[in-house]
Amino acid sequence: MARFLARRLILAFVVVFAVASLTFFALNLSGDPISNALSDAGASEEQIAAVRHQMGYDRPIIVRYADFIFSAGRGDFGRSIFYGEETLPLVVARFPYTMILAGVAMLITVLVAIPLGILAATFPDSLLDRTIVTLAALGQSVPIFVVGPILILIFSVHLAILPVSGAESLWSVVLPAVTLSFYPMARITRLLRASMLEVTGSEYVLTARARGFSEFRVVLRYISNNALLPVLTVLGLQLGNLLGGAVIVETVFAWPGIGSLTRDALINSDFPLAQAAVIVIAIAVVVVNFLTDVVYALVDPRIRLS
Amino acid sequence: MAESVPVAPQDAASLLSVRDLSVCFHAKGETVHAVNGVSFDLARGEAIGIVGESGSGKSTVALAIMQLLAPAAEISGSHVTLEGRDLLAMNPRAMRQVRGREIALVFQDPMTALNPVLTVGQHMQEALYLHEGLKGQAAFIRSVELLNLVGIAAPESRLSAYPHQLSGGMRQRVMIALAVSGNPKLLIADEPTTALDVTIQAQILQLLARLRDELDMSIILVSHDLGVVASLSDRVLVMYGGTVVEDATAEQVLLYPKHPYTSALIAARPEIDGDRDVPLRAIPGAAGRQCEPPSSCSFAPRCPECMDVCSQSLPPLLFVNGHGTACWKVSGIDGERIP
Ligand SMILES: Nc1ncnc2c1ncn2[C@@H]1O[C@H](COP(=O)(O)OP(=O)(O)OP(=O)(O)O)[C@@H](O)[C@H]1O
Numbered sequence: 001m002a003r004f005l006a007r008r009l010i011l012a013f014v015v016v017f018a019v020a021s022l023t024f025f026a027l028n029l030s031g032d033p034i035s036n037a038l039s040d041a042g043a044s045e046e047q048i049a050a051v052r053h054q055m056g057y058d059r060p061i062i063v064r065y066a067d068f069i070f071s072a073g074r075g076d077f078g079r080s081i082f083y084g085e086e087t088l089p090l091v092v093a094r095f096p097y098t099m100i101l102a103g104v105a106m107l108i109t110v111l112v113a114i115p116l117g118i119l120a121a122t123f124p125d126s127l128l129d130r131t132i133v134t135l136a137a138l139g140q141s142v143p144i145f146v147v148g149p150i151l152i153l154i155f156s157v158h159l160a161i162l163p164v165s166g167a168e169s170l171w172s173v174v175l176p177a178v179t180l181s182f183y184p185m186a187r188i189t190r191l192l193r194a195s196m197l198e199v200t201g202s203e204y205v206l207t208a209r210a211r212g213f214s215e216f217r218v219v220l221r222y223i224s225n226n227a228l229l230p231v232l233t234v235l236g237l238q239l240g241n242l243l244g245g246a247v248i249v250e251t252v253f254a255w256p257g258i259g260s261l262t263r264d265a266l267i268n269s270d271f272p273l274a275q276a277a278v279i280v281i282a283i284a285v286v287v288v289n290f291l292t293d294v295v296y297a298l299v300d301p302r303i304r305l306s
Numbered sequence: 307m308a309e310s311v312p313v314a315p316q317d318a319a320s321l322l323s324v325r326d327l328s329v330c331f332h333a334k335g336e337t338v339h340a341v342n343g344v345s346f347d348l349a350r351g352e353a354i355g356i357v358g359e360s361g362s363g364k365s366t367v368a369l370a371i372m373q374l375l376a377p378a379a380e381i382s383g384s385h386v387t388l389e390g391r392d393l394l395a396m397n398p399r400a401m402r403q404v405r406g407r408e409i410a411l412v413f414q415d416p417m418t419a420l421n422p423v424l425t426v427g428q429h430m431q432e433a434l435y436l437h438e439g440l441k442g443q444a445a446f447i448r449s450v451e452l453l454n455l456v457g458i459a460a461p462e463s464r465l466s467a468y469p470h471q472l473s474g475g476m477r478q479r480v481m482i483a484l485a486v487s488g489n490p491k492l493l494i495a496d497e498p499t500t501a502l503d504v505t506i507q508a509q510i511l512q513l514l515a516r517l518r519d520e521l522d523m524s525i526i527l528v529s530h531d532l533g534v535v536a537s538l539s540d541r542v543l544v545m546y547g548g549t550v551v552e553d554a555t556a557e558q559v560l561l562y563p564k565h566p567y568t569s570a571l572i573a574a575r576p577e578i579d580g581d582r583d584v585p586l587r588a589i590p591g592a593a594g595r596q597c598e599p600p601s602s603c604s605f606a607p608r609c610p611e612c613m614d615v616c617s618q619s620l621p622p623l624l625f626v627n628g629h630g631t632a633c634w635k636v637s638g639i640d641g642e643r644i645p
């Protein structure tokens with residue numbers, strides 16, 4: 001157990017370090033944030049050079065990288081160019097919004113996909129099954145930027161029962177969360193159906209029936225139980241995806257989470273802020289994956305944490 | 307009590323009576339006739355063996371008795387009666403009462419026949435609650451008792467083990483303990499030792515023989531190995547292509563086989579103390595899938611003693627002194643017997 005934890009900790013560190021380094025170079029090799037920002041504002045060459053010198057952007061990229069890594073190691077992620085404030089508190093302030101959005105989307109996913117997957121597999125090749133499979137294929141292939149606006153048109157504009165965007169009321173989370181849940185919902189419905197069908201054909205299910213258990217019990221204790229194991233892993237991965245990949249949905253619905261913060265930071269050439277946001281997301285994903293592994297080991301007796 | 311459909315029992319001691327059982331599978335526009343007109347009787351406390359090569363329909367007979375065939379299966383024109391009640395006419399609820407309590411099933415692969423996420427104890431509790439209504443301490447005591455019965459040492463410590471933590475032989479013992487937890491009158495064991503190594507195989511067969519006496523159970527033992535079947539069974543059914551080709555005592559089948567297929571099966575058995583220079587004899591040819599109900603002897607294409615009549619009409623299973631054979635060569639082709 002201790003070895004498992006130590007190994008995962010080192011691995012987590014390596015992943016976050018790699019993500020941080022990659023984003024640093026990707027951002028800094030793409031251009032110079034100070035020139036971008038100040039030339040738009042109509043500053044002269046001398047003014048720009050002065051600010052670049054003052055903020056250390058005239059140093060070679062390797063020196064800046066070393067500086068960034070050492071400061072970040074001490075928890076200092078620099079100041080936002082746009083806001084002039086420390087970046088970390090800015091990011092952390094947005095994080096709960098992203099978590100709520102991802103959490104609600106995951107909840108919707110689970111509440112819809114699990115019953116649908118079980119239903120489809122219980123009546124394979126029935127009309128119900130085929131409908132569910134078709135809808136799932138559709139849900140998996142329609143892009144988010146199509147789903148979002150359609151939902152807005154229906155529920156906000158046409159029916160006027162849900163807010164269009166923002167985060168003013170509790171109800172604001174519904175549309176973005178539903179939009180975000182489309183893909184994982186479809187994916188998990190299909191996965192659960194396939195995994196249920198596989199388990200249904202297994203000998204322990206036939207043996208359970210031969211022992212005289214009711215169909216309800218067989219489905220609940222023998223089929224669903226085992227069929228949910230692979231689903232769990234994918235749920236964890238999808239939650240990680242939702243934490244990091246909500247940029248489009250947060251933009252479409254003007255949801256003030258990390259996704260829209262990152263987008264704004266990139267548009268404003270606010271490299272330090274974008275950098276901090278990416279690192280926080282990476283840490284969140286690593287933590288979620290770790291928790292998934294722990295939960296998996298808890299529910300599947302065949303897996304040991306080692 | 308289970309709903310009863312009165313059908314006159316064949317004789318008073320008869321526990322299970324299978325009459326003219328036929329099963330076909332409809333899959334992908336094709337129909338496979340897996341079992342064709344199988345009949346046999348099983349007395350209380352009797353053990354019969356069913357042997358035959360892969361695909362001969364042994365498991366299909368076992369599952370048909372339990373009413374656990376896949377939805378693609380169709381049972382036609384048959385009776386399967388347990389103490390006079392027709393199992394084929396029972397509703398699903400009544401049939402569930404029969405499963406586990408009157409007829410129990412043990413499968414080949416103990417590796418996959420236990421739920422991987424439940425402990426041995428949880429399996430036992432579940433079965434004991436369903437069959438006997440036992441809970442808590444009572445269920446624990448009975449679990450230990452049952453594991454003792456099937457020869458598991460230190461049963462208390464095994465209750466918390468998961469299936470993957472047990473050896474193959476141990477798992478099969480647990481399977482058997484679960485099977486007898488409902489005090490069944492009949493235990494169907496479908497290749498219970500095939501996945502185990504030879505010494506364990508012998509132990510499991512001994513265990514089944516002991517349980518049969520101690521619990522007064524009837525047993526149907528399914529195997530492709532004539533030796534395994536003969537060691538435990540009073541009577542042996544030899545199946546080929548979904549039909550019973552020979553039905554006699556274990557001794558008769560082993561020592562005085564009449565059907566050419568049975569003779570070939572015995573000849574094909576490797577002898578441990580046999581001469582190593584003698585090559586193993588395989589039966590030439592292969593059993594085909596049957597897409598039509600048989601109208602002639604299905605062994606005819608591979609039979610060394612095949613006659614014209616064999617590929618023209620189906621030989622009936624005829625008994626002489628309790629030794630049944632379905633073979634024109636054996637019964638003779640006097641015109642009256644041909645239906
Ligand atoms: N669910 C099914 N769907 C279609 N065909 C099936 C099904 N189950 C069995 N069959 C067919 O029925 C025939 C008999 O199969 P069965 O499993 O009873 O043979 P077996 O004697 O038990 O063989 P083995 O020794 O391999 O277990 C085979 O031809 C098989 O392909």
Ligand SMILES: [Mg+2]
Binds near residue numbers: 364365366496
């Ligand atoms: Mg079989």
